[in-house]
Amino acid sequence: MLRRYVEQILGIYNYIDGLVVANKKGIIEYFITYRPDVNKLKEEDVVGKHILDVYPELTPETSSIMRVLKDGKPIFNEMQHLTTNKGQSFYAVNSTMPIVSGEDIIGVVDVSRYLEPEAQRQNITIAFKDNALTKGKDELYCLDDIITNDNMMLEIKDKILKISKTNSSVLVYGATGTGKELVAQSIHRHSDRCDMPFVSQNCAAIPSTLLESILFGTVKGSYTGAENKTGLFEVAHGGTLFLDEINSMEISVQAKILKAIEEKKIRRVGGLDYINIDVRIVSAVNEDPHKAIKEGRLREDLFYRLGVVQINLPSLKDRRRDVKLLTGYFIDKYNRQMGRRIIGISEKAEEIFNSYSWPGNVRELKNVIEGAFNLTSGNLIQEKDLPDYLLNRDKEYEGRIEGVLGKVPLNSMVEDFEKKIIEIALGKTNSMVEAAKLLRISKQLLKYKIDKYGL
Incomplete structure (x- = not known):
């Protein structure tokens, strides 16, 4: 759970040299340094150890991590003198923030900017990115x-x-x-x-x-x-x-x-x-x-x-007719940006686009087309230019079917599939009329199937 904060923290600060995530006991769960020339500790030297064991000259009173764990108040831009358990010493400006779940402090995130000797007496801070x-x-x-x-x-x-x-x-x-x-x-x-x-x-x-x-x-x-x-x-x-x-x-x-x-x-x-x-x-x-x-x-x-x-906002899979329109829009956009002359996608690629569920929605479609622009050598985006996960879907599906062939009758497999589709439709709508409209069947037929499957 604590590691999920790392990406957000890295996106908040303009420039950092090191980052530590510690749990509520002070045990380090994540460590990275971007300046191994200043802080020579490696991940295997740190993760799983207590912060006071890694920096033995710190105390509960001088360690920003331990103080934040104790009182829950963030500390920004505090200079600390750090000596590692391997005997290396350096100065750092640290900002330390509590990680809270409900009313409980479950850990801390500590970001550092290391100070080289000539900079140690200067007024150096860790600045936020203009994140907004x-x-x-x-x-x-x-x-x-x-x-x-x-x-x-x-x-x-x-x-x-x-x-x-x-x-x-x-x-x-x-x-x-x-x-x-x-x-x-x-x-x-x-x-x-x-x-x-x-x-x-x-x-x-x-x-x-x-x-x-x-x-x-x-x-x-x-x-x-x-x-x-x-x-x-x-x-x-x-x-x-x-x-x-x-x-x-x-x-x-x-x-x-x-x-x-x-x-x-x-x-x-x-x-x-x-x-x-x-x-x-x-x-x-x-x-x-x-x-x-x-x-x-x-x-x-x-x-x-x-x-x-x-x-x-509907998902892209619920606005299928827009897939082709958006594909053309993004092709035109990247033609202008990259100086290319792509005129469209092949028939096979179009089949893949039309059958895919697009869980990442319009953003995923945009990224797939941008990726294809980096690979295609002709004037059409081909099947081979698409990400592997799009191409392997049919093989994965075939593998699941092969796993039950000979064990489950065909009519049972079809009924299970139909039941799942109806459950999804009912979950996405507020009435039987809306669900029937989504499935493009009559209300009477839907009611029959709901009763049949005990939904």
């Missing part, structure tokens, strides 16, 4: 960038145009790769706020203490290394703040966001003064929000406050 996406009006997507011939998507485009004229909160629900940020930017681009900032923040798996600082800002001295810093609510004042994957945000931060939205004012971390804000909130989830509420990962009151208007 802030774009000007002309850089944002608009409705014309939503490429579709699908009736559901055309209705969504019409809906976007209508709700862009209001200030109501919008919640976008769609699987990964369906275009949630494209929708959010289009809402802002066509709104009266279009000349004001559009700020985007992915909230996935960022520790609550860090996310709170990013959203609300900080006051100098509020914790070790804290400086006066503007939060994203202030940056987005007058415009739109897009919060992606709010279902991954820790509950404690959700409560503070709810308060900020309702009161239209925020207070920086460590600050005393309230700051008025005028921000339209567009948020997104990549799973059924009701499931997230039921499992305690999304506050119900926040859901209703953010979901005044809801947009449900």
